[in-house]
Amino acid sequence: MLSDTQLLRYSRQIFLPEIDIVGQEKLQASRVLILGLGGLGSPVALYLAAAGVGHLVLSDPDEVDVSNLQRQIVHRTDAIGMSKVESAKQTLLALNPDVQVTALQGVLDDAALLAEVRQADVVLAGTDNFSSRQAANRACWEAGVPLVSAAAIAWEGQISVFDPRREDSPCLLCLYPDTSDTALNCAETGVVAPLVGVIGTSMAMEALKLIVGVGEPLVGRLQLYDAKQGTWTTLRLRVDPACPVCR
Template identity: 60%
Template sequence: MLNDQELLRYSRQILLQHVDIDGQLRLKASRVLIVGLGGLGAPVALYLAAAGVGELHLADFDTVDLTNLQRQIIHDTDSVGLSKVDSAMRRLSAINPEIQLVPHRTALDADSLAAAVTAVDLVLDCTDNFSTREAVNAACVAAGKPLVSGAAIRLEGQLSVFDPRRPESPCYHCLYG
């Protein structure tokens, strides 16, 4: 059920035939893990919060640096020195206080990554290193959770979707391992 505030907040996307009330309710019931709150994870988190994804799990062990600000748009000057998760939570709460935010402020080891992946419906890998990508992929395959993997290097980008629930879907390791 959407309350009056939510109906007003999401009215423009509810009007879209491919979203409507049912789609907005599915967004509200969704739980998404975003691994990495840098150049890719920052705008992803902003848009998912604004769209009304009900629960965002935010994972990043880093702190905001002044050199991050021109590309990591979720953070601002007052966030320099804060954990990226705390900075993001502050901004996302201001954008949409209706959603739930679950912080993961430390590097996720095998056990905590497995638990984080199991707790969500979808995982977004917005990291910038292969060992983390491999670990996130392995956790998604083990838990049977879909993985959206994005990468941006200089002026180029990649986007891949892996869904271990589908037998014909490869995994990240199948392509890059």
């Protein structure tokens, strides 16, 4: 049950008939795993905490560096040198003390990752490590948990949802069958600060839709964002019938 304070805190969402009190209670009862507390994970964590997700599990092996602060808005200058998960936890609890936050520093091996995914309602992967996103994809498909995956570099971003509960959903390996870890990263290529906010908040929106059960998530669709042109392009994705993960 929502307390009087929570009814007030979340009142603007509760006013929406698609959410109402029932939807807000679903958010409060949900558990979300966020892989990566960098540029994308920052707005994801902030907005899901603000929206009232009951339990956020944060996983990241890194510490806060001064070069992160240009775009990783969950961290503060006084957190330089602190683990990203602890830094994010402090910020999230200051924003919304009702949210339970579990901080997991380090890289989750396959068994630990699967154990965390099995407990989650939604997994969000926004790391710049391609192999870690593919590991999350495999775990989500084994556990039957939807995955929101995104990436952002330079002036361009992309986002999609992969849902093993749906027969028509491809998985991340269907989209990127080349599993070699040759993707560009921000340290080498650069990234404009607000880009990760655009993509990260889109990830949070997809997670909220999945939890509440409203609208149509980006299953079978890849959205590409060009920040310089201010345009979104939607590509239809197909299931690979020979995919070793989802088929």
